[in-house]
Amino acid sequence: MFNKLFPNVELQDMITATNETLYMTIISVLGTLFLGIILGLLLFLSRPGGLWENKFLNWVTAAFVNVFRAIPFIILILLLFPFTDFLMGTIRGPKAALPALIIGAAPFYGRLVEIALREVDKGVVEAAKSMGAKNSTIIFKVLLKESMPALVSGLTVTAIALIGYTAVAGVIGAGGLGDFAYFYGFQRSDFDVVFVCTVLIVLIVFIFQFIGDILTRSLDKR
C-alpha cells in the first residue's frame, strides 16, 4: 500500500533526513536560546532607565540585532560561508548550517526576550531593590523568572521559524528534510518524496508547538 502510493520513498533515507533536521533544529534552538537571552538582556538592561543604562551599548546591540534581522536567511548563509568554514571546518552538512541558523534566529529571539522583559512589572523590580538585591539576583531571580512563560512561548515561535530555516539551508546542502525534498524529490521529479518530507516537517512543527504550549501553560501562575 505504502510502496504503491509512494514508490520512491525509502524509509531509511527518510529517518536519516528527519534525524538531521531534528539535530539542526535542537542544537540551533539551544544556541539561539543562549545568544538570544544575552542579546535581549543587553537590549533591556542598557536602555534608558535600565539597570545598566548605557547609550553606546544599547546602540551597538540594537544595530547588531537590526542588521542581522534584516538580512534574508538564504543570503546570510552565503555571507557566512567563510566564517562557517573557519568555525566548523566545512561548509556542507547539518553541522555547517548551525552558525547561520543561530546567527539568523538569535536577533529575532533577542527582540522577543526584550519584549518579554519589558512586560515584567516594574514594581516587582523595585521591591527586589528595596530588599537589597544585587543586580545579578534581579536578573536571574526576578526578570528571567517572572518572564518565563513569555520566554518559552517566544522560543516556541523561534523554534518553528528555525525548522523552516533548516529546510532553506537544505538547498545549499545542509542535509535534513528540506535538502532531501529538493535534491531527491524535486530535482528527480519524485513528488511523492516531496510530499512525505512536507508531512514530516509539519509533524515536527506540531510537536514543537505542542510541547511549547504545555510548558508555557504549566509555567504561568498568573
Next chain:
Amino acid sequence: MISIKELTKVFHTKDQDVTAVDHLDLNIQSGEIYGVIGYSGAGKSTFIRLLNRLEDPTSGSVTIDKQEITSMNKNDLRLARQEIGMIFQHFNLLWSRTVKDNIAFPLEIAKMPKEKREARVKELVELVGLKGRENAYPSQLSGGQKQRVGIARALANKPKVLLCDEATSALDPETTDSILDLLVDINEKLGLTIILITHEMHVIRKICHRVAVMENGKVVEQGDVLDVFLHPKRPVTKKFVDQVMGDPDQDHSLDLIHENYKSGKVLRLHFVGESTNQALISELSREFKIDLNILHGKITQTQKGAYGTLFVHVEGDQDEIERAQAYIQDTSVEVEVIPNVQ
C-alpha cells in the same frame, strides 16, 4: 531614629525642572507610627523612595539609626536596605513564587541558610495570619492576603523600619482596617518604627501617632495626630480632617437644631483625648437639675485617644445650666454656647 535634613529631589524633564521634594526636614522617633499625608502630586511617593534611595536625592541627607543612607556606596546601601522593609500599594509580589517562596525571597537575598529560612518563613506566615495558604500563588489570593504576604516579606530580615507606600489604597475599607490592625499589632509587638504615606485621613486617624501634611514637596504642618485634628492650621490640613469628621459647623442640620429648640441652650462639646472615656453626659444629668438631649455629633478614635464634637440641647434653670457649663470647663472638654434664636 530617623532624621531627614534639607532633603531635596528635582526631576529634570525636557521642558522644565520639577521639584518633587523641597528642602524637607523631619525627625521620626524610634517605635512610632509616622504618617505623611498629601494629595497626589504632593511629593510623598518620591519622599518615601528617597528614604531607601530607590530614588537618589538631589541634595540633603537621610540618617536612619545613625547610618547616613545618603552617603553610602552601592554595597553598603544594599546591606542597609535589608534592614529597611517596604510594602507597596500594588503589593509587588513575584507571581511565579508561592506565598512561602515570596516571603523567603528577602532571606535568600540576605543569604540565610535553607533550614533557618524555612523556620523563619513559618514564623512570619503565622505572624501575618496566613497559615494554610503557604503554597498558594499570589493570583489565588485576595488583595488583603496579598498585602499580608507583602508585610511578611518586608519583615523577614527583622528590619528596624517599615516603609509603607500607600499600602492600603488598593484595598476595600474592611480589608484596609484589618491591614491597619496588623500594622499596629506589629508596631506594638516588635517595636518597629513605621513610616507610611497615604492620601486617606482615615489611615492617619486610625493608626498614626504623629503626622506630617505635605503640599508641593514641603511639610506644611506636623505634630501629634490629635493636635492636628484639633487645630488644623492650613486649609489643606483642614480638608483632610474634614475627610473623616465632616465639617460640623457647616452641617445643614445646625439650622434645624435652631429651628426646633427655641428654649434652653445648645452647647457644643469638643472632646479631645482622655475625657471621652468619662461618662460626661450621665454625670451632668446626675449632678445638675437639667435635661440633656444629644442632637448631633461625631466622636472618633485615634491612637492617642478620642476626638470629636457633640451638640447637646440643655433645658433647665438658667443658673443650673451655667453651673453645669462651669463643671464641663473643669474637665478637658471644651464647651461653647451656640448662639440661640430666642
